Amino acid sequence: MPPPNTPVAHTPRSLSVDFTESLPFHNITVPPPNTPSSALDSPHHNRQYRSRAPQVVEEAVETDSSEIDESQHIDYRALTYADTVNENLICPICKVAFVDPVDTECEHTFCKECIAHALEHNDVCPFDRNPLPQPATLTRSHKIVINQLDSLLVECSSCRAHVPRSMLRNHLDRYCKEALVDCPDKGCLQQVRRKLVDQGCLHNNIACPDCEGIHQEVAMSKHREESCEERQRQCDHCGTNILRCKQTQHEEECVELIVPCIWVQYGCEHQCKRGELNLHKLECNFRLMGPMADILRKEIQTLQSDVRYLTDKEQLQERRIKFLEGGQRESHRHSNYEEWSSQALTPLADSAQVEPLSESTNEYLLNLLGDQERRISQLSSALTELEGKQTMMLFNETVPIKNQIAELQSNQQMTSMHIRWFMNWRKEDQLRLQQQQRRFGGGGGCAGGSGGASESEVDGGGSSSELATPRRSPDSLTRGLVTKL
Amino acid sequence: MATTLATKRLSKELAKITDIMPDGLTLVSATDFTSWTIDLTVLDANPLYLNQTFRLKFLFSDKYPMEPPEVVFVSLHEPPRPIPMHPHIYSNGIICLDLLGQNGWSPVQNVQSICVSLQSMLTGNSKNERPEGDTAFVATNRQRPRDINFYYHDDKV
Ligand SMILES: [Zn+2]
Ligand SMILES: [Zn+2]
Ligand SMILES: [Zn+2]
Ligand SMILES: [Zn+2]
Ligand SMILES: [Zn+2]
Ligand SMILES: [Zn+2]
Ligand SMILES: [Zn+2]
Numbered sequence: 001m002p003p004p005n006t007p008v009a010h011t012p013r014s015l016s017v018d019f020t021e022s023l024p025f026h027n028i029t030v031p032p033p034n035t036p037s038s039a040l041d042s043p044h045h046n047r048q049y050r051s052r053a054p055q056v057v058e059e060a061v062e063t064d065s066s067e068i069d070e071s072q073h074i075d076y077r078a079l080t081y082a083d084t085v086n087e088n089l090i091c092p093i094c095k096v097a098f099v100d101p102v103d104t105e106c107e108h109t110f111c112k113e114c115i116a117h118a119l120e121h122n123d124v125c126p127f128d129r130n131p132l133p134q135p136a137t138l139t140r141s142h143k144i145v146i147n148q149l150d151s152l153l154v155e156c157s158s159c160r161a162h163v164p165r166s167m168l169r170n171h172l173d174r175y176c177k178e179a180l181v182d183c184p185d186k187g188c189l190q191q192v193r194r195k196l197v198d199q200g201c202l203h204n205n206i207a208c209p210d211c212e213g214i215h216q217e218v219a220m221s222k223h224r225e226e227s228c229e230e231r232q233r234q235c236d237h238c239g240t241n242i243l244r245c246k247q248t249q250h251e252e253e254c255v256e257l258i259v260p261c262i263w264v265q266y267g268c269e270h271q272c273k274r275g276e277l278n279l280h281k282l283e284c285n286f287r288l289m290g291p292m293a294d295i296l297r298k299e300i301q302t303l304q305s306d307v308r309y310l311t312d313k314e315q316l317q318e319r320r321i322k323f324l325e326g327g328q329r330e331s332h333r334h335s336n337y338e339e340w341s342s343q344a345l346t347p348l349a350d351s352a353q354v355e356p357l358s359e360s361t362n363e364y365l366l367n368l369l370g371d372q373e374r375r376i377s378q379l380s381s382a383l384t385e386l387e388g389k390q391t392m393m394l395f396n397e398t399v400p401i402k403n404q405i406a407e408l409q410s411n412q413q414m415t416s417m418h419i420r421w422f423m424n425w426r427k428e429d430q431l432r433l434q435q436q437q438r439r440f441g442g443g444g445g446c447a448g449g450s451g452g453a454s455e456s457e458v459d460g461g462g463s464s465s466e467l468a469t470p471r472r473s474p475d476s477l478t479r480g481l482v483t484k485l
Numbered sequence: 486m487a488t489t490l491a492t493k494r495l496s497k498e499l500a501k502i503t504d505i506m507p508d509g510l511t512l513v514s515a516t517d518f519t520s521w522t523i524d525l526t527v528l529d530a531n532p533l534y535l536n537q538t539f540r541l542k543f544l545f546s547d548k549y550p551m552e553p554p555e556v557v558f559v560s561l562h563e564p565p566r567p568i569p570m571h572p573h574i575y576s577n578g579i580i581c582l583d584l585l586g587q588n589g590w591s592p593v594q595n596v597q598s599i600c601v602s603l604q605s606m607l608t609g610n611s612k613n614e615r616p617e618g619d620t621a622f623v624a625t626n627r628q629r630p631r632d633i634n635f636y637y638h639d640d641k642v
Contacts, residue, residue: 077493092593093550094490095497117490118592121551126591 074168082153082162089148093118093126097165098149101141106130109141144406147399158193164396192218210244221245263290327361491549492518498596510600513540520544522559524566525600527607533570534607540566541603542578543596553590555629556580556599570613571606577623581616582606 076099085097093114100112108127110118115138118126123134140146150166158178163171172179180191185201196202202218210230215223224231224245232241238256251257255275261268262277263286270280281287495518502512513522521543527534544555558568558578568574573581583589584602616622 077490094494095595096493114592117551121548122588122591124591126593129591 074172076165079165079168080155080157082155085152086148089145089152097152098141098145101145101149102138103141104130104132105137106132109145112138144403148403151396151399261286263287266290266293491545491547494550495545502597507597507601509604510597518545521596523596523600525604527604529608531608531610533610533613537569538564538566539569541600543599550592550595553585553587553594554596554599556585556603569607570615571610572612572614572616573606574616575619575623575626576615577626579626 077094077096079096081097089097091098091101091109091111091114093110098109098111101109102112102115103109104115104125106125106128108125110126115126115136119132119134119136123136124131150164152165153162154165154168155161156163156168156171156176156178158172158176158180161171161176177193177195179194181194181197183190183192183201183203184197185203188201188203190203192202196218203216205214206217206220207214208220208223208228208230210224211228213223213228225243228244231243231245233244233247234240235242235247235250235254235256237258238254242250253274256273258271259274259277261270261272261280261284263284266286266289268284268286268290270284272280284290499515506512509526509528511524513524515521523541523543525539525541526537540559540561542557542559546552546554557580558574560566560568560578568576568578575581580603582602584594584599
């Protein structure tokens with residue numbers, strides 16, 4: 001029994017561990033009142049996370065810079081793309097999607113490495129033989145090209161997942177379960193797949209339980225499943241060939257194995273092959289009682305856990321009340337204490353009780369404060385992460401839209417060019433038609449035939465604006481003639 | 486690096502060629518990335534090459550595609566694979582084509598484009614003759630084709 005005024009913060013671990021372990025079927029959503037926040041999210045994990053966090057960061061920084069980079073060098077020319085890559089994104093030299101594309105002065109695009117290589121052999125543009133004297137001016141290709149390349153889906157060579165090409169490095173460095181990372185044992189210089197990192201160093205040699213061959217622990221399951229000469233055996237019951245290492249799994253489903261009735265714990269003594277169990281189920285004496293008992297058992301378990309939860313809660317409340325009472329008494333005594341000390345009548349017992357009280361209160365408050373701070377920092381880091389994710393998503397979504405807009409724009413320009421051309425053509429056509437009509441009319445019907453015709457010809461040669469105006473009336477024609485004369 | 490680039494590039498080309506081979510071309514062998522053989526026929530009815538098939542041999546250095554491959558016609562009795570009659574093709578199969586020289590070559594060219602160039606070179610030819618000094622050249626030449634300094638008389642043929 002703790003001292004009556006011990007604040008809850010002193011025992012958060014034992015308390016909450018009790019909760020999580022004693023209430024397997026009961027989801028705790030409402031924490032007991034006055035529980036410091038560190039006890040809210042299972043302190044087990046919390047502590048582990050906190051003590052391990054700086055280590056993880058150190059590891060990441062180390063491996064990023066040197067070891068992973070070397071061992072997991074990405075060969076961008078050997079990547080497998082999820083879809084066929086657009087022809088326009090294929091380097092004409094290496095015939096794969098551009099890696100680090102650059103443009104030449106003559107506006108041809110190549111991989112930086114490819115063009116550098118080609119220029120060593122011949123300093124002309126490989127495409128149009130335009131001379132590119134060394135050192136050639138190569139500019140980084142337009143962002144649209146880079147974005148398109150970045151968003152190409154490639155297959156991760158380790159786990160076969162499809163990821164955008166620009167994210168492959170990140171995927172391999174941080175998330176790929178199959179990627180090789182340094183063994184968690186710092187003294188061991190070997191590598192292990194990321195999914196096995198939690199199991200510690202698996203590079204010690206152990207003997208295969210089947211063939212007694214020596215293999216590294218990390219390779220043992222593969223050996224036992226695929227290459228061990230003794231890996232197979234016949235099931236004693238059904239006779240099929242099974243892997244030794246999968247024997248227990250097989251025994252759980254082998255139809256020939258003799259198993260007890262499912263209601264054995266309620267007293268059925270029947271035993272038969274698993275395949276025939278279904279028949280027995282229909283006639284088992286316990287077929288009605290069994291499910292009932294099962295339900296009752298679950299009910300009892302729930303009730304038990306409820307009781308345990310309530311007891312804990314009650315204890316907690318009791319302690320809280322005592323703590324509050326203690327606080328009150330303390331403040332009360334405090335004033336008394338000053339009085340007494342001035343009167344030089346200090347009782348030793350009282351002062352001894354007061355001091356630890358105020359200390360524990362402070363400690364409790366400090367604890368609360370620390371917990372709040374920790375929660376805030378947790379929240380803010382979650383927020384930053386979310387923000388990053390959102391930016392990434394936004395970026396991924398806008399790139400294809402941008403590309404589409406560019407494509408539409410060029411389409412639109414093309415169409416308007418066509419329309420303009422067509423309009424011009426129509427105008428010219430009309431003009432030609434008018435001219436023909438005029439010439440035809442002048443030669444045919446006009447009274448002052450020869451004079452009028454020659455005049456219009458002179459006019460036509462003289463000014464083009466007249467050509468463009470619609471057919472002139474004979475009136476204006478004569479007026480023109482008169483003014484000229 | 487150069488070695489792997491050549492291999493990677495050739496494996497890309499091979500994948501494409503085995504997928505769809507252009508008309509008039511048949512891949513005979515490509516066991517590794519150093520030497521391929523391809524059979525070639527002329528597509529139009531040029532009477533000079535009617536019903537004939539020619540065999541091309543490609544030799545790739547590890548500097549491919551930065552350097553051109555060595556391409557020659559080879560002759561064979563069974564199945565009959567003669568050396569095509571052409572004023573730029575010597576009777577020992579050596580081809581005088583600027584595309585295949587150090588200066589005419591460009592890394593954007595590839596096996597398929599070489600074959601197509603050779604096809605059109607044969608299609609456009611009407612002279613049933615060998616280059617000038619063929620007998621002497623064939624008798625004396627010990628150089629590898631790519632090291633020979635051809636004088637590209639006229640590029641139109
Ligand atoms: Zn160019
Ligand atoms: Zn390239
Ligand atoms: Zn992966
Ligand atoms: Zn290890
Ligand atoms: Zn074994
Ligand atoms: Zn079995
Ligand atoms: Zn039973």
